[in-house]
Amino acid sequence: MAAASPPAVLQVSGIEKRFGGVVALNGASLSIAAGKVTALVGDNGAGKSSLVRVISGVFSPDSGTIHVGGKPVAIPNPRAARALGIHTVFQDLALVGCLDVVQNVFLGDEVHARFGGLRMPWLNRGHMEQATREALDRLHVSTLQDLLQPVEVLSGGQRQTIAIARAVRQDARLLILDEPTAALGVKQSRQVFEAVARIRASGTAVLLISHNLREVFAASDYIAVMRLGRVSRIFETATANEEEVVSAIVGANRRSESEMPGSGTARSVEGG
């Protein structure tokens, strides 16, 4: 596997997942390296989201194994994933519009007040506000002054960075970003990728799901291509070219380049 040299943070193999008669994952295997950005690409329905949901504990796989830091693990729910240091920013961001920035950053993982070492039933808002501020500062987010405003009034870019800040608030071993820039403009996308670069530099592995090959080539170290429910090929970004990757995505790698749809100019692969 291409990600052989740096240690693998996460290794999944032979993952299968069916929904009724629909096979979402058909023996998917992937290894993700520490301190690297691995891009996961593929056509719609190739199984990217399903694989991400298995790794992040939203779906339980029907079969297959997951290793984190070399040890076999089960990830029955999102809490378990977080406990293993796997933090996911879903495409819908999993932010609750009516809650404020601080409440969203700590959602499902609130910090309780302590009184003489005893955990109180109520929350320590001051601490959470401070920690949220610090997490945003680490990502160099300067456009958010008021952390007590509901996130539904914020821009798409701001919400994306809040979701990322929430994911990397604690020491994340693996950060999964599902289509982080799908709803963003050019400038906001750049802010997101600057944040990704900082996270990568801190030694955290990043799994980036994207349709946008230009972004994938700019930001990733490895490109894993999913097709028909499994990881069909892994490229090293530095030595890969776009045509190869597109062929792998559409499953046309044996055809000549001239026959490929949109060859040469295809910058993104949009499904239906």
Next chain:
Amino acid sequence: MAEVPTVAAESPAAASPARRRAIPRELPLLGALIAVCIVFQLLTGLFLSPRNLGNLLTEAAPLGFVAIAAAIMILMGEIDLSLGSVAGLTAAVTAVLMNMDVPWGFAALAGLGVAASIGVIQGIIVVFFGVRSFVVTLAGYLVCFGLQMRILQPNGYVPIPASMLRDISTTRLPSIPTAIAIAAAGLLWLLFRALRSRPGARLSTAATGFVVIALAVFAVWYLGSAKGVPLLTAIVLAITTIVWFILTRTGPGLHLYAIGGDIAAAEESGIRVTLIKSVGFVSTSILAGMAGLALISYTSGADTTTGTGTLLLAGIGAAVVGGVSLLGGRGSVWGALGGALLLAGVGNGLNLLSLTADMVYVVEGLVVISALLLDAQLRRHLGAR
């Protein structure tokens, strides 16, 4: 979730606090309460008398409990149509047991136990079998109403013997000790907050706190010139405070808001959705049961109309008038309680004007609609949701 208008991160609009802060959802309610007070005082000359306000507060207690329960349900994105008949069934069970010489405390606990188990059953059916709460609680309403009528056979009315439960609705708190207790508790709370917050932070909160304490002390003093603050009102306020604290200051409460606001996001965040929802169903049924106890205390017995009629719909109306959004996740129990006070106030004022009961329903319905229209207009005008 509905479309959210996006503002470019760097635009000046995002930096202006006036645009960003949503207006308080309770604002139209406050205006309506003040308007009701002024109009009925001018029309009757009695509305704001300490004696009438004491009666109004006592009358409003059952509706207050149901409004809080309805608010919890709506906040978590569900609806409970059985609240009224759960109140009625609790009242019937408690009244019948008290007539079998069961001490009132045990009888009341048994009644609340019945209410809680109905909440458990409805919660299980909604949460684990995925049936819409609308349908489940509509069926629950019928079942409870049927049981209530069955239990109250053959007369359809069971009076309760003299007991503390019966006296609760007539007991008034002495005004001076109550006023002192409120002032002391309020000031301690403000001091506690001041010690914990950073210097200079949120001075306006402290100022608001002082105003609230002063108003509360004034209200107690004012009601004291008649008979004092109804004990039932104190109980409603205490329970509302507890519910408010749980909903806004603890993890599970916040999770309840999150579930109502965006259930998919809540699930992805690892919130225990099934647990929180189940607890929500049980606690609202218990609150409905408390409404039932308040009703038998107030009417000295249970009959087949106890808890039925308009109680449920007025409770839901009160929550919505109080700013609890039917979309879920937005609003507060204080708003719901204020909404209950508004509807009870309108009913009370119309009674003072000797308007017949049928027209009271019509006017209450119109009040709910007007408050919602005003709310929608304000929101559109201010560009907030």
